[in-house]
Amino acid sequence: MDAMQKRSATIQDVARQARVGVGTVSRVLNGHPNVTQATREQVLQVIADLGYRPKSAAVTLRTRQTREIGLITDEIATTPFAFDLIRGAQDEAWAHQSILVLINTSGNPDLLNAALDQMYDRQVQGVLYAAMFHQPVNLPDRFRELPAVLVDCYSEDRSLPSVVPNEIQGGQDAVATLLQHGHQRIGFINYTTGQPAVVGRLEGYRRALAAAGVAYDPTLVVQADIASDAVYRTTIRLMQQPNRPTALFCFNDRTAMWAYDALRDLGLRVPEEVAVIGFDNQELLAANLRPPLTTMQLPHYEMGRWAVHHLIAGNPQPSLTAPQVQLDCPLVWRASV
């Protein structure tokens, strides 16, 4: 009507124009019973006419509930999967009419505290804490005062629910795939730290061999710094052994990238002479290598979804039996096996 509709409509405006009380409008809005079809439609009509939408601040004030979820990330920036995790979380949140609120703490404890303050002030439904790679973390106790789920990390004492990749299954499936393709001597270029991915994937490697009745040969398992000449040199050495492997399981795609280089320099063709399988499925790398790299995918999207789902649907009491979930890493077929 009037071109100058400065302030947006309130529930009062709707009530007045529909000639009903505010209570009735609220009932329509929230789908309560005990409203006759006639008045419901009438109110709905006015709502549409006015383009009325409830302001979330008022709703929150009254109900003490927000439709938002905090996502606190620790330096996740540097890893390219970050966004899959965020996407998974946001898709699931969206499905519950909720929205993500983001804070990156850059590994700074003060920022982490400030982030938690923010989350309290906003009365979020809960928070996710995501690490940049699968690892144990030590978080302030305040995390136990609101619903929280850890993603790609876990608290040492297991008191908080967490969701992480199933490293063992990933390693096992990777190696099983190689075994199925007739490889018996399978090299494993692992990373040097003791992080869960390192020990888990090794365990998977061993289990796959055991399941296939192939003896574990320690000379086929080496460790090297990722994405450095160390991988290159280690690969060369590994491939020049008398019992040279016919396949390589690489700790991750970056490792595989350097292994590729070594193999090329040795004149060994992938996959004809050596099969290679990676881990992480970093599209950018894996899909662009020649030949494209077969690899295990980290379930970042699914972890994000699971975490939000658990936050909203799960019971948020900080019990001692907080679920510690592991999600499988599926195989992504390309051309290196």
Add this chain to the structure above:
Amino acid sequence: MDAMQKRSATIQDVARQARVGVGTVSRVLNGHPNVTQATREQVLQVIADLGYRPKSAAVTLRTRQTREIGLITDEIATTPFAFDLIRGAQDEAWAHQSILVLINTSGNPDLLNAALDQMYDRQVQGVLYAAMFHQPVNLPDRFRELPAVLVDCYSEDRSLPSVVPNEIQGGQDAVATLLQHGHQRIGFINYTTGQPAVVGRLEGYRRALAAAGVAYDPTLVVQADIASDAVYRTTIRLMQQPNRPTALFCFNDRTAMWAYDALRDLGLRVPEEVAVIGFDNQELLAANLRPPLTTMQLPHYEMGRWAVHHLIAGNPQPSLTAPQVQLDCPLVWRASV
């Protein structure tokens, strides 16, 4: 005191315990003048004791202002720079005590509309709209009804403020660098579309040559699909021409990755026999190639910062003279030149 402090403290609690009026507490909270040092300290003390923090819902309801900024992304997921942009935006927002609220629309117009609804309901200070690569976009008119800034994209009619990479400068500096290293015949492996990056970088290429007094040779400029055999074959062809270039400027790092392969297969060493420079600075690729790739960095972090800064500090009126900012792409030195 009491172990059962169920409901968190309100401003009323603070006022009561400090034996002052709520108005006084509010004045202390918001740093207003006209409060004696004594009462201020007294109030501050009680606030600290109670661990009181204002609930943002109540503040927003009263002041009609939030401390949050919406970030709407279009399918940005697939690109690894996404997070730099987010980080830049969040760092700047944080500096203004604001927080980012995230929605990814996956390129779905309905979702985009729903996202805007959310932003309205939450009364955000403004929104950023980020595309996954530098491009013109066509956005619904609703974007003009609240403060908005476009990042890595721009509206055709230039009615909304935007910030994008300076493609021309990037191309020019890349080529100038090669020229400075004594290269005269510089091949340019461009992409096939008409997007701003393609035309901008070509323009930069020409300007650099012109500035150095080197004639433009169209046989040195080719186009190919990114990250495919097309780049490989094109590079082979380019390098087998009689006037073979001594340096290559690649449209992006993925292109450079495939060019590397072609050069290797031709037995040409980088950088000794052919210098290579890329674009984008995708750490994951550029830093891990052998030799590590010298490349131009896209200013995602800075674009994120600029956008938030403009939103908060800039004048948000939707004037016809919306600023269209271009940020420089700095050179990142590695070892391929």
Add this chain to the structure above:
DNA sequence: TTGTATATTGGAATCGATTCCAAACAAGTT
């Protein structure tokens, strides 16, 4: 001392929703 100007303070009104209670209404029984 008294009056005026200025600095501090308390507290009611307000923002815009939900929720609860009592009033109004409808339907069914005796």
Add this chain to the structure above:
DNA sequence: AACTTGTTTGGAATCGATTCCAATATACAA
């Protein structure tokens, strides 16, 4: 007709902050 019972409805109270106005305290000048 009078009385239950159950369904719809209006509107006051509430959530927790800010803001404004009037009241009080203080400082300064005459």
